[in-house]
Amino acid sequence: MSADDPDTKLVARIGRGDDAAVRLLVNAKLPRLLALARRMLGDAAEAEDVAQEAFVRAWRQASRWRPGAARFDTWLHTVTLNLCRDRLRRRRERTMPELPEQADPSPSADTTMDETARGRAVQSAIAALPERQREAILLVHYQELSNIAAADVMEISVDALESLLARGRRSLRATFAARDMQDD
Template sequence: MNLQDPDGDLVRRIGQGDSYAVEALVARKLPRMTALAYRLLGDRAEAEDVVQELFVRVWRTASGWRPGAAKFDTWMHRVALNLCTDRLRKRRETPLPHDWDAPDPAPNAEANLAARADSDAVDQALAALAPRQREAIVLTYYQELSNQEAATLMGIGVDALESLLARGRRALKLRLEQAYD
């Protein structure tokens, strides 16, 4: 067991073809990786496609994984970020969600609509940020990585990350104030 990397043993077992290890790693990582992809892409189906591709890459590369300077989780985040970036580059237009006009059957539909509007406003403001600011905010606030982990993942120093976070928070605040004026 690799004490340096909490995923080291699972990755080693996956590399040996252990399907239970695959299930365990998916159970451990799926929610965070899906949340990361969704926050960056803003589309649940596209996020699920990215995460599926991510786990295929884990399966294919696990036998060659050698513990080193980075944790396996950091490698997974980097691959997920790259897959999302590739998809964002290929986008031309953003389709409406399939249920954009569906009535809300909940008894308190007004409160749900307000919460959904708030969530949509945050998602739109986040999507409008510069890509590096969005990555910094998503990794730090939504993925709950430390500043050091996020900076390492982005290939920048902690000071540069904190600068991106400060500019991103200011831009989010301004966009949200404009959305509610």
């Protein structure tokens, strides 16, 4: 499988201390890692912190990286996803003195949803999914990972991933069907 990994040579260069290779890796991977972290966390600043930590871990691991069962990109997505999970867990553990105000994500009856509002509605519906369904949807549909790569990142079988995707899609369809009925 390592012969299929396009990042093998780049990671080896990083392991030898090649600064140009680090810049190439960051330029190639940063947009997708940021997008994943932003969608998972809903916070751009936290997403940047997660992406930075993922790259620090990649840099530290580079000299010891041995191509094997997983592609480097899969490993990097797994690191990013785990860092997001850690932050989400810490959020749940924190107690807040008062509940935060939440804006009503549904559009008013007399206005039509523009592209930005629709995007917010989709983001809100995805955020409401159970964690594993949300992760599967984000990895496959937003990160454009194959089912095999997404299953590797989530450390589950492809069948389990496909089941999560099916349940997540059903839930999203139901959410939007209910929203459409509410708008009528």
